[in-house]
Amino acid sequence: MPLVSxxxxxxxxxxxxxxxxxxxxxxxxxxxSIMEAARETRSPVIVQASRGAxxxxxxxFLYHLxxxxxxxxxxxxxxxxxxxxxxxxxxxxAIEMGFTSVMMDGSLMPDGKTPSTFDYNVKVTCEVVELAHxxxxxxxxxxxxxxxxxxxxxxxxxxxAHVTDPDQAAEFVRLTGVDALxxxxxxxxxxxxxxxxxTGEVLKMDRLIEIHQRLPNTHLVMHxxxxxxxxxxxVINQYGGKLRPTWGVPVEEIQLGIRNGVRKVNVDxxxxxxxxxxxxxxxxxxxxxxxxxxxxxxxxxAMKKVVAERMTQFGQAGHAGDYEPLPxxxxxxxxAAREL
Ligand code: G3H
Ligand code: 13P
Ligand code: ZN
Numbered sequence: 001m002p003l004v005s006x007x008x009x010x011x012x013x014x015x016x017x018x019x020x021x022x023x024x025x026x027x028x029x030x031x032x033s034i035m036e037a038a039r040e041t042r043s044p045v046i047v048q049a050s051r052g053a054x055x056x057x058x059x060x061f062l063y064h065l066x067x068x069x070x071x072x073x074x075x076x077x078x079x080x081x082x083x084x085x086x087x088x089x090x091x092x093x094a095i096e097m098g099f100t101s102v103m104m105d106g107s108l109m110p111d112g113k114t115p116s117t118f119d120y121n122v123k124v125t126c127e128v129v130e131l132a133h134x135x136x137x138x139x140x141x142x143x144x145x146x147x148x149x150x151x152x153x154x155x156x157x158x159x160x161a162h163v164t165d166p167d168q169a170a171e172f173v174r175l176t177g178v179d180a181l182x183x184x185x186x187x188x189x190x191x192x193x194x195x196x197x198x199t200g201e202v203l204k205m206d207r208l209i210e211i212h213q214r215l216p217n218t219h220l221v222m223h224x225x226x227x228x229x230x231x232x233x234x235v236i237n238q239y240g241g242k243l244r245p246t247w248g249v250p251v252e253e254i255q256l257g258i259r260n261g262v263r264k265v266n267v268d269x270x271x272x273x274x275x276x277x278x279x280x281x282x283x284x285x286x287x288x289x290x291x292x293x294x295x296x297x298x299x300x301x302a303m304k305k306v307v308a309e310r311m312t313q314f315g316q317a318g319h320a321g322d323y324e325p326l327p328x329x330x331x332x333x334x335x336a337a338r339e340l
Contacts, residue, residue, distance in 0.1 A: 003070055004325035006079035006101035006138035007179045007340065009044050010219040010263040012323050018315030019258040022046035022081060022221075023307055024268035026053040029300045031065050033271070035073045037307035041317035044077040046101070046264060050084055050153075054094075063097050077325050079138070083266070084153045086110045088127045091139075095131065100328060101138035103182065104128040107145045107162075108155070115145050115155050115162060118172070125176040133177075133335035136328030140264070143172045144184030146223055159188045163204055166214045173218050179340070180219040180264055183211055187224030187249055191233075191269050194247040203249065205256055212261035219263040225249050226269035232306070235277030239284040251313050258314060265314055271303045278302035 013020050023034050025047055038045045047069070049062055057065075066080050081101040082094035087110045091102040106121035108114060125141045132139045147159025155162055164183040173181060185204040187193060194202055212220060228248030236243055254265055282295040289295065311317045326334075334340050 001070055001074050001077060001325055002327070003066065003080045003098065003100045004077045005136060005328060005331045006046055006081055006140075006264075007331065008323070008326055009046065009077060009079050010138075010180055012044070012319070013263045013316065014219060016315070016319055016322065017259075018319065019254070019262055019265045020044060020046055020316045021307065021310045021314050022048045022083070022264050022266045023271060024048050024050060024053065024083060024266075025062070026056050028065055029296055030271065030275075030303060031069050033300050033303035034307050035069050035076065035078075037304045037311060038076045038078075038320065039073055040304075041308050041311045042075075042320040043311040043316040043318070044320050045311070045316070046079045046081050048081040048083040048266070051086060051090060053083075059093075059097055076320050077323075081138075081140070084112070085128070086112050088124055088131070091128045092131060095135055095137050099137065101140065102128060102132055103140040103142070105142045105153070105182075107142040107184075108153070112153050113155060118168060122172065122175050125172075125178060129177050134332060136331030136335070138179045140180040140182055140221055141172065141176055141178035142182035142184075142223075143169050146184050147186070147188035154188055159184075159186045159193075160202065160204070163207055164211060166207070166211045169211050170214045173215055180221050181215070182221040182223050183208065185222075187222065189224050189269070191226075191228050191243065191248070191273065192246050193224060193226075193228065193249065195245075197247050197250065198253070203253060205253055208257055208262070209260045216261065218261065220257070220261045221264040221266065222249075222254065222257055222262050223266045225254055225265045226267050226273075227251050227254075228269060228273065232270065232273040232277055236273060236280055239277070239280035241276070241280055255313065265310075267310055270306050270310070274302040274306045275299040
């Protein structure tokens with residue numbers, strides 16, 4: 001099965017009433033973890049690469065690893081998505097290389113941290129929609145701005161400063177024709193999202209529900225959706241790490257989101273924590289080890305476990321064989337005929 005359109009994955013998820021995890025990758029082991037978890041749980045999946053991932057791994061390595069993934073796991077529908085594209089040029093280069101989906105994050109200026117204007121966001125997103133849909137690729141836009149700049153994507157400071165306005169969201173979708181919409185509801189990237197278990201004061205699920213009521217046919221995307229489980233933090237700290245106490249987004253809040261239009265759930269940090277904990281454990285318990293396989297294998301297994309758990313919790317498990325993926329050319333024809 002070739003790489004498939006993210007739009008088709010999300011349309012099917014909407015029909016089935018489930019969410020699809022979008023997991024970030026930077027290397028072979030992370031791709032293998034995700035594919036093994038998808039096989040074990042029979043899940044369709046979104047694999048995503050940030051600009052940093054593309055430059056770390058070199059585009060061509062990443063792309064060919066993904067081709068290996070679809071060749072080796074033919075039963076799994078996989079979309080390859082550009083996470084947080086900072087400009088139309090970034091999105092264009094991803095599509096030209098074979099990504100089947102891109103995020104044009106026009107909520108920020110190309111520096112990835114300065115909030116932009118609504119007009120700028122509409123302009124760059126429309127540009128990307130035009131070029132992507134002509135090739136059958138999917139576009140995710142963002143309205144409102146995530147908090148935090150731990151990883152260089154977000155406005156910094158107060159995560160509630162730029163929560164998505166439902167009127168603006170509706171207008172943005174109407175003007176741009178995006179396939180999926182990322183919204184800001186108080187989350188941020190990275191491990192340090194909340195200083196205690198989040199309540200409605202800091203994690204605005206009511207706002208998400210309001211947006212879904214305004215836009216019942218739009219696939220919503222939750223960024224910054226790692227749950228930062230205590231157990232993963234404990235492994236790191238038990239073996240010499242120094243994470244400060246922190247809370248992520250509880251899985252039950254994500255599930256509430258999924259019941260209210262969330263179709264794509266972005267998770268990176270939980271996998272980073274799992275990998276780091278597993279590697280620290282080997283280094284601590286077997287300081288004599290120096291074969292990278294002795295720590296990368298448990299790291300890969302630890303990430304697979306987290307991904308499989310999320311796939312089950314988001315509801316995508318068991319849905320890999322539900323539909324025949326359409327070639328991108330067929331998706332392009334559907335966009336041209338205004339069926340989508
Ligand atoms: O969007 C955030 C993801 O966690 C990717 O982060 O830019 O450090 O690769 P990154
Ligand atoms: P986390 O840092 O919560 O895993 O979020 C990842 C993300 O939103 C990638 O775009
Ligand atoms: Zn994100």
